[in-house]
Amino acid sequence: MNEFDNTAIERLKSELVDHLNWGEAAHWSTRNFERLSEKIFETTSIQLSVSTLKRFLGKVAYYNKPAPATLDAIAAFLGYEGYMDYRWTVKKPEEPISQISKKKIFIYGLGVLVLMATVAAVSFINHGTQSIDPSKTSFSIKKVTTGLPNTVVFEYDVTKVDANFVEIQQDWDSTKRHKVNPSNTIFTHYYEYPGYYNAKLLVNGFVVSEKDLFIPSDGWMSAISYLNETKPPRYLRKNEFESDSVLRISTDVHNDILIHPDEVSLEFFNAFANPEFEFENFDFKANVRFNTQSGKVPCEFRKLIFFGTKKFIRVPFSVPGCVSQNTLRLGSLVIDGEENDLSDLSVESGEWSNIRVINVDNRLSIYLEDKMVFETDLIDDFGKLAGIRFSFNGSGEVKDLHLSSKGNVLLSLK
Known part of the structure; x- marks a missing residue:
């Protein structure tokens, strides 16, 4: 993670804490994190778990970079289009330059970003909509046992399409997606609780197949x-x-x-x-x-x-x-x-x-x-x-x- 990312993420944490006005996150109870999870879902329709929020705000030790979906959800909760929109509001440390130069650089950089985003979006949309034929993909699920805990085997095949980026979403929560190898065919996931889950296979960002998954409890x-x-x-x-x-x-x-x-x-x-x-x-x-x-x-x-x-x-x-x-x-x-x-x-x-x-x-x-x-x-x-x-x-x-x-x-x- 570079210094610019560190600065943006730390500022995002501070803005989130300031926005809530609940005091320092280190002193929050689990109920505070539950409330925050509910508030983010209410605003963004994205569910972030209590453990994810605790890791993000340093309540529990975690040394990896937050997942992009986590950063996007928190930035959206704070009123931004996403993390990248938020990230570009954080100025990278640099040598002082004149206000005129800053303006020129900003206008030039904004123009380049808009052009790159437009080209990428058009390319991605055309690629996703024109190249992916769901009938040429396969997706199935199998529970390995009855009761709990339970592991589910997801079997997929995307070798007949131009799949650059493949994900499996293991339930209705869009933040719970796992990137999988387009050349492989097996992904497994561990479920701790009974319930109804809707699993999805996504290719290049588009849902190509959905499967219902229900894990019963065998009585109480x-x-x-x-x-x-x-x-x-x-x-x-x-x-x-x-x-x-x-x-x-x-x-x-x-x-x-x-x-x-x-x-x-x-x-x-x-x-x-x-x-x-x-x-x-x-x-x-x-x-x-x-x-x-x-x-x-x-x-x-x-x-x-x-x-x-x-x-x-x-x-x-x-x-x-x-x-x-x-x-x-x-x-x-x-x-x-x-x-x-x-x-x-x-x-x-x-x-x-x-x-x-x-x-x-x-x-x-x-x-x-x-x-x-x-x-x-x-x-x-x-x-x-x-x-x-x-x-x-x-x-x-x-x-x-x-x-x-x-x-x-x-x-x-x-």
């Missing part, structure tokens, strides 16, 4: 996720959690969580092997509670996530004093707790809360203790109802769960 599964994302999730064994009449971890696991409850998230998943029912009609109800009770986590959060084969919704709940940090996600619609009053989506720590979510022809209603606290029309196509997930900062429990669609019982805890 539970995992402990580490919020700093430096460790893989710990999958709980069947004797470490209950899933018949209640979703609850064992006493030993609970005590382990209490040691550092602010560093972990408890997850319960149930991802269907064969989604059959449309997302636009379902009825869910359950009793849920925080169960950390250590005093170490002042802001306790729980997330209720319904995922479809195309998009997902995430309903957040927190203790009352922390609702400003909640974000309600309904497909492409994001409702931020800093700019909206989400105080009705608050519950007390250690107390059971009755939650109900009803979707009728994509009219979504959320109830808490039999009181409607939110209602809206869903604007996206979510596909089929593919599963459900509970996420607790710290620990939590779920009972009396019932999920149905048009009278068909999909999940039940009694």
